[in-house]
Amino acid sequence: MTVETKLALSATEVRSFSQNNNEPAWFGSLRAEAIEKATELPMPTPDKTNITKWNFTEFPQHTVESAPFSSLDELSAEVKEIIDIEGQENLYIQRNNTPAFLKISEELKAQGVIFTDILTAVREHSELVQKYFMTEAVKVDEHKLTAYHAALVNGGVFLYVPKNVVVEKPLQVVFLNDNADASLFNHVLVVADTNSAVTYVQTYVSTIEQSNGQANLIEEVIAMDNAQVTFGSVDVLAKGFTTYVNRRAHVKRDAKIDWALGLMNDSDTISENITHLVGDGSLAHTKTVVVGRGEQKQNFTTEVRHWGKNSEGFILKHGVMKDSAQTIFNGIGKIEHGASKSNAEQESRVLMLSEGARGDANPILLIDEDDVMAGHAASVGRVDPIQLYYLMSRGLSKAEAERLVIHGFLAPVVTNLPIESVKNQLTKVIEGKVR
Amino acid sequence: MSTLVIKDLHVSIEDKEILKGLNLTINTNEVHAIMGPNGTGKSTLASAIMGHPKYEVTQGTIEIDGENVLEMEVDERAKAGLFLAMQYPSEISGVTNADFVRSAINARREEGDEISLMKFIRELDKTMDFLEMDQEMAQRYLNEGFSGGEKKRNEILQLMMIKPKFAILDEIDSGLDIDALKVVAKGINQMRGEGFGCIAITHYQRLLNYITPDHVHVMMQGRVVKSGGPELAQRLEAEGYDWIKQELGIEDTDAVTEEA
Numbered sequence: 001m002t003v004e005t006k007l008a009l010s011a012t013e014v015r016s017f018s019q020n021n022n023e024p025a026w027f028g029s030l031r032a033e034a035i036e037k038a039t040e041l042p043m044p045t046p047d048k049t050n051i052t053k054w055n056f057t058e059f060p061q062h063t064v065e066s067a068p069f070s071s072l073d074e075l076s077a078e079v080k081e082i083i084d085i086e087g088q089e090n091l092y093i094q095r096n097n098t099p100a101f102l103k104i105s106e107e108l109k110a111q112g113v114i115f116t117d118i119l120t121a122v123r124e125h126s127e128l129v130q131k132y133f134m135t136e137a138v139k140v141d142e143h144k145l146t147a148y149h150a151a152l153v154n155g156g157v158f159l160y161v162p163k164n165v166v167v168e169k170p171l172q173v174v175f176l177n178d179n180a181d182a183s184l185f186n187h188v189l190v191v192a193d194t195n196s197a198v199t200y201v202q203t204y205v206s207t208i209e210q211s212n213g214q215a216n217l218i219e220e221v222i223a224m225d226n227a228q229v230t231f232g233s234v235d236v237l238a239k240g241f242t243t244y245v246n247r248r249a250h251v252k253r254d255a256k257i258d259w260a261l262g263l264m265n266d267s268d269t270i271s272e273n274i275t276h277l278v279g280d281g282s283l284a285h286t287k288t289v290v291v292g293r294g295e296q297k298q299n300f301t302t303e304v305r306h307w308g309k310n311s312e313g314f315i316l317k318h319g320v321m322k323d324s325a326q327t328i329f330n331g332i333g334k335i336e337h338g339a340s341k342s343n344a345e346q347e348s349r350v351l352m353l354s355e356g357a358r359g360d361a362n363p364i365l366l367i368d369e370d371d372v373m374a375g376h377a378a379s380v381g382r383v384d385p386i387q388l389y390y391l392m393s394r395g396l397s398k399a400e401a402e403r404l405v406i407h408g409f410l411a412p413v414v415t416n417l418p419i420e421s422v423k424n425q426l427t428k429v430i431e432g433k434v435r
Numbered sequence: 436m437s438t439l440v441i442k443d444l445h446v447s448i449e450d451k452e453i454l455k456g457l458n459l460t461i462n463t464n465e466v467h468a469i470m471g472p473n474g475t476g477k478s479t480l481a482s483a484i485m486g487h488p489k490y491e492v493t494q495g496t497i498e499i500d501g502e503n504v505l506e507m508e509v510d511e512r513a514k515a516g517l518f519l520a521m522q523y524p525s526e527i528s529g530v531t532n533a534d535f536v537r538s539a540i541n542a543r544r545e546e547g548d549e550i551s552l553m554k555f556i557r558e559l560d561k562t563m564d565f566l567e568m569d570q571e572m573a574q575r576y577l578n579e580g581f582s583g584g585e586k587k588r589n590e591i592l593q594l595m596m597i598k599p600k601f602a603i604l605d606e607i608d609s610g611l612d613i614d615a616l617k618v619v620a621k622g623i624n625q626m627r628g629e630g631f632g633c634i635a636i637t638h639y640q641r642l643l644n645y646i647t648p649d650h651v652h653v654m655m656q657g658r659v660v661k662s663g664g665p666e667l668a669q670r671l672e673a674e675g676y677d678w679i680k681q682e683l684g685i686e687d688t689d690a691v692t693e694e695a
Contacts, residue, residue, distance in 0.1 A: 394542070
């Protein structure tokens with residue numbers, strides 16, 4: 001099906017944006033071709049959520065100007081809390097569409113680690129970026145939103161860890177949104193070369209109540225042979241955004257990815273997190289927690305696709321729904337022909353806190369190979385009254401007992417976030433949302 | 436001294452009457468054993484005292500030092516001094532044992548007067564050692580993946596940390612091996628004294644070899660039908676319950692089923 005869509009920017013405008021940024025020719029062409037494709041390609045079709053009436057394409061302006069931070073003292077208290085100001089050695093802050101702060105340790109530089117905003121990387125590490133940018137994990141022409149993203153990229157991060165380099169301390173990124181007219185077409189590209197290890201933790205934080213913009217986010221992780229990547233994200237985008245977020249990993253031989261995703265947006269959100277276990281012996285743990293509230297409509301698809309032999313994928317998704325929030329959880333374990341001895345496990349649980357909320361957990365196993373293991377568990381329910389009785393029988397009030405059960409339910413991601421300040425922030429966000 | 440008084444208690448579950456006029460009075464500094472065949476309402480009594488949501492009290496009163504327990508929420512009953520060591524403790528994922536016990540202790544204290552972390556840790560360590568529990572169990576999620584014996588020990592750990600006025604032990608001995616049973620009994624015996632009273636519900640005399648009761652009550656068909664001293668438990672162990680049935684003219688026809 002071909003759908004003609006009038007887009008906010010023309011090919012000419014996109015190309016001149018690229019030229020003004022001094023981007024290399026290949027990137028300008030990629031953008032221009034992508035915008036052409038975006039007019040024709042169909043929308044994605046997330047299972048069980050109808051998005052035909054959602055507005056993914058209109059926004060007030062493509063980029064907004066924001067002042068960078070000359071020192072972390074200038075950050076608002078809310079943002080400061082997310083960062084260990086003294087201890088965090090490697091930190092990037094993007095303010096709306098502006099690279100606003102970058103700190104990278106001498107040690108990391110000496111090891112050859114590249115950690116910079118994506119548009120600087122396109123200019124300064126052109127060949128490396130070209131090799132991986134929407135070539136292996138996500139493709140430009142998958143559907144309208146991937147093409148639109150490629151055409152309009154206006155922020156994001158590039159992280160490259162060379163062969164055999166083990167980065168001990170987590171790298172941190174904060175995407176600060178404090179302008180209601182900002183749209184975020186952020187592209188995060190993490191490449192962990194052979195035998196390397198890295199932990200990357202990002203936070204999306206809106207300090208505005210209501211946004212008029214789009215959030216079309218694509219994040220790609222390439223884990224080369226025997227590399228280990230931990231990818232943590234806490235998303236707290238404001239109401240008003242239409243959010244499309246696509247997080248994808250390509251995991252090669254004996255490599256490993258750990259996703260820890262705290263998806264706390266107040267916007268309507270389509271989230272897709274796909275891990276391709278390409279190499280033999282590759283491993284993925286994806287842990288996702290979600291809180292839906294208000295009138296929010298969200299769709300979360302988590303998929304682990306097994307191509308390599310002896311590959312193992314574990315999906316854990318826990319969601320809490322309140323008010324009239326509607327959420328679909330699709331969990332897919334797919335074992336391709338030839339991926340023998342693989343193991344696909346998943347668990348999806350939804351906790352309903354109010355009558356008007358809706359949550360569906362759809363576990364799907366697609367298996368095209370005989371010699372494998374697979375399993376799933378799914379449940380949708382209320383807080384167990386017997387659990388509350390047990391906790392209350394020790395003197396805890398009903399509210400406190402419920403709070404403990406809910407926090408416990410969302411703990412799998414909280415405890416897996418490797419930066420203490422981000423962990424605390426997620427706990428606080430959860431506290432604020434479920435109250 | 437505190438007193439727990441149960442009068443003419445009638446309790447139903449899903450419209451089926453289980454307790455049919457039960458009377459019992461317990462003071463602190465006393466240990467009472469409640470024995471009886473399966474399905475006579477022993478666990479129902481424990482659940483009704485604590486306020487289990489599925490059990491409905493249709494008649495009678497429960498008072499602690501003159502306060503009406505039946506009007507209290509479950510947490511208020513706990514704060515009034517009641518503690519139930521459950522037969523099947525819930526598993527709560529994501530909440531560590533230590534955090535939970537500390538919350539329970541602080542729930543009894545005024546805001547601003549919470550137990551200090553150091554003092555709490557010292558006391559928890561000491562109590563876990565006493566109960567021969569592995570220290571790592573403090574950081575495990577509440578009862579999650581615990582064996583039957585570990586769960587029972589964990590109930591006694593909570594009991595010893597919370598220090599209630601009255602503890603009800605609902606078949607604390609079922610499924611325990613002899614070593615675990617000794618440890619559990621050691622915990623209860625440690626608690627015995629001026630400020631503490633206990634109701635031990637059990638099928639088996641075995642528990643009472645380690646926790647010597649001051650009073651023994653026999654329950655049948657939803658009532659206490661016979662009370663006595665420790666010698667009553669010994670006679671039940673030796674002769675079973677038939678002699679009581681004959682003595683009191685009780686027939687088995689309408690034995691009630693007990694909710695686990």
